[in-house]
Amino acid sequence: MNKPKIVILGAGYGGMIVASRLQKSTVAKDAEITLVNRHDYHYQTTWLHEPAAGTMHHDKTRMKIDSVIDTKKVNFIKGDVKEIKKDEKKVVLDEMVLDYDYLVVGLGAIPETFGIPGVKEHAFAIRSVNSVRLIKEHIEYQFASYNKQAADQDGKLTFVIAGAGFTGIEFAGEMTERIPELCEYYDIPREKVRILSIEAAPTALPGFDEELVEYAMNVLESRGVEFKISMPIKEVTADSVILNDDTEIKTNTIVWTTGVRGNPVIEDSGFDSMRGRIKVEKDLRAPGYEDIFVIGDCALIINEETERPYPPTAQIAIQQGAACANNLKALVEGKKEMEQFTPDIKGTVASLGGKEAIGIVGTRKIYGNSASAVKKMIDNRYLFLLGGMPLVIKKGKLKMF
Amino acid sequence: MNKPKIVILGAGYGGMIVASRLQKSTVAKDAEITLVNRHDYHYQTTWLHEPAAGTMHHDKTRMKIDSVIDTKKVNFIKGDVKEIKKDEKKVVLDEMVLDYDYLVVGLGAIPETFGIPGVKEHAFAIRSVNSVRLIKEHIEYQFASYNKQAADQDGKLTFVIAGAGFTGIEFAGEMTERIPELCEYYDIPREKVRILSIEAAPTALPGFDEELVEYAMNVLESRGVEFKISMPIKEVTADSVILNDDTEIKTNTIVWTTGVRGNPVIEDSGFDSMRGRIKVEKDLRAPGYEDIFVIGDCALIINEETERPYPPTAQIAIQQGAACANNLKALVEGKKEMEQFTPDIKGTVASLGGKEAIGIVGTRKIYGNSASAVKKMIDNRYLFLLGGMPLVIKKGKLKMF
Structure with missing residues (x-):
């Protein structure tokens, strides 16, 4: 026994x-x-x-x-x-x-902070349920307090995403969906809000197909994301990000997604x-x-x-x-x-928010609506492996198109 | 001309x-x-x-x-x-x-701060759309950050309402409705959360009928509100309230409703x-x-x-x-x-959250469900005076019971 x-x-x-x-x-x-x-x-x-x-x-x-x-x-x-x-x-x-x-x-x-000063103390991470609930509330708090405080507005509505890899790009995509809702809720004009995606490598989504990277950046730029590519971050402080060229970007919110x-x-x-x-x-x-x-x-x-x-x-x-x-x-x-x-890499799809996504399935490039549906299928497939159809029905992403 | x-x-x-x-x-x-x-x-x-x-x-x-x-x-x-x-x-x-x-x-x-030190700097007020959106977000932020930070938890989930007049009591009532939702959302046991109602006068709802005050306090106490009556506040600091007897209550959230x-x-x-x-x-x-x-x-x-x-x-x-x-x-x-x-005082009704309320209509005391319905009728009557039935339909409180 x-x-x-x-x-x-x-x-x-x-x-x-x-x-x-x-x-x-x-x-x-x-x-x-x-x-x-x-x-x-x-x-x-x-x-x-x-x-x-x-x-x-x-x-x-x-x-x-x-x-x-x-x-x-x-x-x-x-x-x-x-x-x-x-x-x-x-x-x-x-x-x-x-x-x-x-x-x-x-x-x-x-x-991975790469030992960059201030990241541990001042940056948020998309890491756990607890950490993302905090990011959500922190973002809402910036909006809620904006109309209450006359001074010190610098950076309150500037959201910096460090890293334009998978997570950074997907988060930027969701932010472009969410910001207009928050602007309406808190009576704030959309143009007051900045979303910056900062990447040290010479391209967004390093390692991904160039054409798809181009597509993703175009989609996100059209929704107001500002990219700074080939731009390492030197330091993060309580109210700013300092770039390699010594530019200081005032921000209360830096989300760290550099791997x-x-x-x-x-x-x-x-x-x-x-x-x-x-x-x-x-x-x-x-x-x-x-x-x-x-x-x-x-x-x-x-x-x-x-x-x-x-x-x-x-x-x-x-x-x-x-x-x-x-x-x-x-x-x-x-x-x-x-x-x-x-x-056995079956494919890789990155969502860009809403109905937009990019990806590779086998050797085929996919975009837009159909990529978005494939992304959801991938997410549902995992639930199926784990808990069968009942789990897919309970927790799955069922609005495909 | x-x-x-x-x-x-x-x-x-x-x-x-x-x-x-x-x-x-x-x-x-x-x-x-x-x-x-x-x-x-x-x-x-x-x-x-x-x-x-x-x-x-x-x-x-x-x-x-x-x-x-x-x-x-x-x-x-x-x-x-x-x-x-x-x-x-x-x-x-x-x-x-x-x-x-x-x-x-x-x-x-x-x-009215009565010149009490720290109120202006550290207390919230239920005053405008902008100020209440901030209170809501601030409260949610306390919950969102609770599970993220091991240390310095003191007072994060203690909510102090200064003043047990009309606004203070009505806000306490709403908080008792809201706290269980927040506890569920953020995985926090209800018993971690305190709601304190602190009043300098010798009674809650000064000037109101004694029997109704008793009823209101019983309802709120049964939902977990702690009352401190006849207890002036001496000072408000960034992370506490100091009472007249020098007790210090750790809190990140003090809502000032003393008139x-x-x-x-x-x-x-x-x-x-x-x-x-x-x-x-x-x-x-x-x-x-x-x-x-x-x-x-x-x-x-x-x-x-x-x-x-x-x-x-x-x-x-x-x-x-x-x-x-x-x-x-x-x-x-x-x-x-x-x-x-x-x-021409037609009546006064205070809501206690949910379907509970107390009030006087003419010379009659009302409680519970019916008082809650009267409260909503009062709110709707104003909309009717202002914009007629269309405004009541658009903005009114239409779920009466």
Whole structure:
């Protein structure tokens, strides 16, 4: 009766798929499975730009973990992971210590600040339900207080988005949808409001098809987004952003979307890592640790065609979750053969707000309405993988056109 | 062709009734009428506790002035009144100077701080559309940031209402409706939130029937309002309220509802006044100025039964507006006989949030559901006086029970 203990850290895209796959398999009987997460809900990180701008209710982006995970088959513990004692096969949580035989690390990421002064203190991040609710309220507060204070108006209605990558562009798109509503609600002329997208790299959406980048920038510029490309940020202060050319932009609101690094628990636990990400073996295990799988934003895998790391995405995390569940099942069954993981990139779509989007599906470029519908299908597909049609109906994006 | 010039300062309850009465009368042809107001909209001050708490959209409490006032008959000027030069018969606005033959002063009130330190700097007031939108957003911001910050939580979810008069009690009632919604939205247990009602006088709702006061306090206490009666406030700081007994209550939110004083323009223009209110003649004219009528919160009238001033209310302002319009008509027609004004107090109802209210109609005490319905009828009656049935349908409180 000595069942092996499987502990899954993090109920993000990866961790949730591992847990939901295992609970449906024989592993649920043959092993003791425990899922640990900071909140008692799971949220879809890639949707968070919408509640951040206020164009979607945050409840739409999350679900109670026990609405998807059967807690008779998978124990759930609400807790903060502090450290992985990999040589003792223990995980230290804020209020307890867990033993494991097999560990899945799906602890997600934190914003990458590149050590730029003031970012940690003064910038917002699109990171969690709590952080995006705060962004939404902060934005509304700028509008609400605008007509109340005669002086010191500089920057109150200037919204700076640092980073024109995926999240930054998608958030800018939502903001262009939201700002006109806020202007009407608070009796403020639209021309008082600025949305700036600032990117250090020589292009918006680095790595994306040029023609699609052009399309996206045109759409957003036509809705009033000002781009500053090839323009690193030097410093963030309480009421401004200082650019590399020493221009100071007055703003009360800077949303930091310049990419992520792996959860600090990785470095704090003494794993070899690059920006908090562990370069995993083909079977998703941490080098040197046959009992530790790493998936999602904490895992680094190399695209063999380009010889560069894949950017961490939900798509890859979900696929890793499935592969990880298969490998755990094999191990519990005493098999040695592991599934070798390679991402299968089906497509990438960025929403631009409203009915606009851009993307690549297979090798085909898509724009506008149809790209927007594909984006929603991608979001719904994840819900389907996780909880079947009932979850799609409950939480899905069902207005396709 | 030398038409007399009538200038109405302020589009509050009083000023709007004057303007709407005059535009329907022969005065619209026989005189040149001008209405001056800071905003291009009129709002119902007595409803503002609802959008302040966030239980009603602020647009429900206001209307574009030109949706009620026919600007072909009454000129409308958006402007701030700076001074009345009563001996030159001129009014100085922020951007122009107006001549008048007859002036109506309906400039409303500002919060009475009693010189208590910190009130001006740190307290909110339920005063205008702009100020209540800010209160609403400020409250939401406290909730939104609560789960984001581990330290310094003291007072973030403590809401202090200074003054348990009409506005304070009505606002407390709305807050008890709103807080559970906010707790749910932001994942915060209800017991983390405090609502305090602090009153310097020996009773809540001073001057109101004792039995009704008891009823109101019971209703609000059962919904979690904590009362501190006979407890003056000594000082307000950026993050606390200090009571007369030197207790310090940590709070980020203090809403000041301890009554009002007349618009400072009254004192600045050299009128004899008590707390910014001019003790008007029976015909509503300022003593010594046959060309100046004063109505609403800037007018002081004495209740001859009690020999004390009537509290300034919308009910009295509306009645004064009608009497003032009659007297202006008489003057334009060259008559000397003026209508003598006495308030006709039909009743007073205070809402307690939701379907609860208390009040007196005639000499009858009313409670609960029926008082709540009467309150809504009172609010609708004003809209009817101002704009007839179409305005009631557009802006009225139509869900009676």
